[in-house]
Amino acid sequence: MDVDSMIATYVDDVTQLLPRKQRRDVALELRELVREELQGRAAAQGRVLDADIALAGLRAFGTPQDVAARYFEPWVIVPATQTRRFGFAAVIGIAVLVALTPLSNESSPANSLALAILAWLGVLVVYFGCRSLMQRRGASEAAWVPRERDKVNRIGSVLLIVVIGLGIIAYGAPGWLFAQLTHGHKLAAWLDYDPTFHDTRLPVLFVLWGCQAILFATLAVRGRWNVSLRRVDVALGAAVVLVLLWFLVAGPVFREAVPNRVALSLISASILFLLIDIGVKLYRGVDRVAGEVAFDAPSLSMTRK
Amino acid sequence: MAKDDIPPLALELRRGVIVLAALSQLRSPRYGYELRQALADCGMVIEEGTLYPLLRRLETQGVLSSEWRTNEGAPRRYYVLSAEGRRLFKRLTETWYGLNEAMGRLLTNGGHDGR
Numbered sequence: 001m002d003v004d005s006m007i008a009t010y011v012d013d014v015t016q017l018l019p020r021k022q023r024r025d026v027a028l029e030l031r032e033l034v035r036e037e038l039q040g041r042a043a044a045q046g047r048v049l050d051a052d053i054a055l056a057g058l059r060a061f062g063t064p065q066d067v068a069a070r071y072f073e074p075w076v077i078v079p080a081t082q083t084r085r086f087g088f089a090a091v092i093g094i095a096v097l098v099a100l101t102p103l104s105n106e107s108s109p110a111n112s113l114a115l116a117i118l119a120w121l122g123v124l125v126v127y128f129g130c131r132s133l134m135q136r137r138g139a140s141e142a143a144w145v146p147r148e149r150d151k152v153n154r155i156g157s158v159l160l161i162v163v164i165g166l167g168i169i170a171y172g173a174p175g176w177l178f179a180q181l182t183h184g185h186k187l188a189a190w191l192d193y194d195p196t197f198h199d200t201r202l203p204v205l206f207v208l209w210g211c212q213a214i215l216f217a218t219l220a221v222r223g224r225w226n227v228s229l230r231r232v233d234v235a236l237g238a239a240v241v242l243v244l245l246w247f248l249v250a251g252p253v254f255r256e257a258v259p260n261r262v263a264l265s266l267i268s269a270s271i272l273f274l275l276i277d278i279g280v281k282l283y284r285g286v287d288r289v290a291g292e293v294a295f296d297a298p299s300l301s302m303t304r305k
Numbered sequence: 306m307a308k309d310d311i312p313p314l315a316l317e318l319r320r321g322v323i324v325l326a327a328l329s330q331l332r333s334p335r336y337g338y339e340l341r342q343a344l345a346d347c348g349m350v351i352e353e354g355t356l357y358p359l360l361r362r363l364e365t366q367g368v369l370s371s372e373w374r375t376n377e378g379a380p381r382r383y384y385v386l387s388a389e390g391r392r393l394f395k396r397l398t399e400t401w402y403g404l405n406e407a408m409g410r411l412l413t414n415g416g417h418d419g420r
Contacts, residue, residue, distance in 0.1 A: 022361075029337070029382045030357065036338040036379075037353050062354030070358035072365075 003054045007034050010058045017068035026071060034061065075136060077129040086128055092279045093120040096272055150225040157220035164213045168206050190256040197253050205243050212236050230281070237278045244271050323351055325401055327359060328386060328394040331369060336381040360384050368393055 001009075011031045015023040038057045042049040061067060078086045097116045101109050170177055178187040193202070215232055219225065244267050247253065253263040326349045330340055337357045344351055363369045368390040371382050386394060 026361065028380065032379050032381060033337045033353070033357055037341075040338070040342075060352075060354075062352070067354045067358060070355060071361055 001051060003038070003049055003051060006051065006054050006058065007031060007038070010034065010061070010064065013064035014068050014071075017064060018071055022071065034058070037061070073136075075129075076132055077125060079132055079135075082128055082132070086124060088283060089124055089276075090121060092276065093117075093124070096275045096279075100268055100271060152219045152223050152225060154220045154223060157216040160216045161213045161220070164209045164216075168209060171202065172206060190254075191259060192255050194252040194255055194260075196251060197247070201243075201247060201250060205240070205247075208236060208240050208243060212240075234278055234281050237274055237281070241271055241274050241278070244274070322349075322401070323355065323359065324363070325394075325397045326351070327356065327363070328368070328390060328397065331384055331386050331390070332394075334372075334383040334385040336374075336383050340384070363390070 008031070011027050011034065014030060015027045018026055034057075038054050039049050041057045042053045045053065047053060094117050097113060097120065101113045174191065175187045179185060215229065215236065219229065222229075247267050248264060248271075252260045253267075254260040326344055327340065330343045330347075335343065337353075337360060340360070341351060341353060341356050344356075360369060360371075364371050364384065367387060369384045370387045370390075371384045373380050374383050375381075
């Protein structure tokens with residue numbers, strides 16, 4: 001390849017990575033500058049500019065990716081500070097999806113798993129990309145506001161208790177609730193629970209929900225998390241996951257096949273979200289309650305000496 | 306400190322003064338290659354892949370203004386400090402002298418004050 005073609009290729013490779021409106025102008029300038037640099041390099045060696053000198057000079061200039069990145073501030077989908085979080089969320093999500101595959105009712109679980117993994121990674125990329133874009137557009141310039149990490153939203157806790165109560169009514173006595181809401185109409189027969197599920201398995205879930213309601217009531221009264229309450233929260237979440245897994249393998253939820261299939265899919269999705277929630281809580285550290293950790297920190301005791 | 310750690314740290318140190326070095330030579334119009342030679346002649350060698358994009362970025366930020374000139378053969382883009390660039394250059398120069406003085410004090414007594 002002759003020198004001119006080499007320079008043209010290099011400049012093309014750089015400018016293709018730039019925003020469209022900059023390309024032509026930068027290409028014109030860069031081509032002349034590179035040529036002059038290479039001629040200067042050849043002159044310094046007492047030689048005529050040839051392909052060998054040009055190649056060495058262009059490599060010294062930097063890779064087109066590196067040079068292009070210096071011309072503008074590129075949009076980074078996952079910023080360096082978020083890379084660990086991205087990796088953690090990707091690995092946890094994939095692990096959960098793989099773990100749930102044997103419970104799937106799909107005819108080709110491998111294909112479904114591959115699609116689910118791709119969908120999960122896609123969701124992560126879109127989420128981190130949007131977040132990065134917002135920060136780039138100045139959303140991160142808002143002044144930092146201190147927040148109390150262990151403070152509980154009391155209204156939120158009360159609302160969760162209400163939601164749990166409504167859930168127990170809706171799942172425990174759907175026929176009664178439907179009749180109340182529709183002036184005495186009867187719920188369709190195809191939505192009848194499997195008797196074994198209704199009498200033996202569903203009450204176990206209600207017991208756990210009751211325990212969670214007590215936890216939220218405690219939080220609403222205390223107004224703050226502590227290590228014990230965080231541990232109870234994670235333990236109850238894990239217990240709910242185990243019960244839902246039991247629902248998946250122990251037998252039908254509904255008498256009819258179609259609602260049963262829908263229910264099992266929803267239970268699988270719930271397990272996925274609960275496991276992610278537990279993973280996030282464990283990642284953040286159930287033991288990290290502000291005052292208690294700072295007291296034990298070895299670096300703190302060193303600075304006091 | 307490991308010997309291998311020195312070059313990257315030295316590069317980091319140099320990176321901080323590249324803008325000021327470039328601005329110092331742009332009180333009169335220069336084009337990229339000419340500027341790089343002028344800096345190199347003063348002992349400040351800046352990689353071409355770093356300097357040329359930097360000029361563009363500074364122009365985008367309003368620190369430099371530029372124009373194409375073709376009177377010496379090949380078209381060349383000449384850069385010069387804008388009014389804002391001159392103000393920035395003045396501020397950065399003051400900052401540099403302040404830092405230089407502080408570092409001089411730190412390095413002269415080694416940062417030790419008897420403790």
